[in-house]
Amino acid sequence: MAGLGRVRIPEVVVRRLPVYLRVLTDLQGEGVEVVSSAELAERTGFSSEQIRKDLAIFGALGTRGRGYRTEFLRERLLSAMGLDRPVNVALVGAGSLGTALARYTLTRGGGIRLVAVFDNDWGKIGQRIGDVEVRPLADLPRLLPALQVRLAIVAVPAAAAQAVTDLLVENGVQAILNFSPVRLDGRGRAHVQNIDLAIELQSLAYYAVRAAEAREAGG
């Protein structure tokens, strides 16, 4: 397995791996020891061809006419993603959305472990989310390296988000899940995934209103 973790994986594949992982975990729970690419296609919604291509990156070629060994493949993917050990995550912004995200991570983080929460609001500092106490942002440069945090969730107001991101990047964070309504720049040092709820809802409004009108008009 040495070095396997260092396979460079295309971004589109990285986004599909957790889906494989969830399906493989389900299959293991059901006692399924071997799974075909056709069954994986059924459960993931990806094509068999896509699946064979993705999994070949990890040298998992399956056995002709049978399929992939569930447990082996799952462990291979966990290792490739860096999830063979718990991954520490910090949250910045303990508002209602941030707190809900943190609780979600605590209950179903899938190998992701919440270890630090930061906010600048004195009303929030000292409160607890699970076992984790909300700390002032000033503690971040000391705590993040000590806790070996390289992954962070940002849920602060738009005006503060880039400054928070810069602080995270300066203190060793390499990947950020951003819920602030602004696109963040990882300064070439952190991978940023932006989830913008207003943008998601507004995109969907098109399907709820305009595309619906077109359908009703038979267009």
Add this chain to the structure above:
Amino acid sequence: MAGLGRVRIPEVVVRRLPVYLRVLTDLQGEGVEVVSSAELAERTGFSSEQIRKDLAIFGALGTRGRGYRTEFLRERLLSAMGLDRPVNVALVGAGSLGTALARYTLTRGGGIRLVAVFDNDWGKIGQRIGDVEVRPLADLPRLLPALQVRLAIVAVPAAAAQAVTDLLVENGVQAILNFSPVRLDGRGRAHVQNIDLAIELQSLAYYAVRAAEAREAGG
């Protein structure tokens, strides 16, 4: 403007329109009356060429050497997206994530208006999120058509999510933003956008751990 709302817009463009909308709203707030595609590129992160192509769909061709009229373009996009009037949204699932999403929608929904919240938990029914009272799921078939809801947010446990989706679709919902950790099937009648937090975090773990190792190794 008649009929303009019924232009069929490619999905990738639908996802960029709210970004244009936000930038145009900012520009209007700054008193900027005309904006070039280069300035839009700077603010959105999309290329000038992409922007000109996207906006041409709406017949907004700009003025040679000057650019687009900010207010006119903004109104055109609002109309094309169905956001020229408030769009009603319902939430199913008033847990901590659902409640946070609902509060977010109330404060910065960008034309999206929360009008109904449903849950089956007697501890939650009767509580209020803003002005909206949490109702039992049994009220959904009566309330959704009465409130003209065609857009919904789903934030229920995985095991309940597809049944809730089917109920929404049967009662006129045409677009769903899904936060349940399972891919939902809109039965060919609703557009579903899945946001899976565990999958987002696990994808990012790769960049926080493995890609970081590769960088450190000079790979």
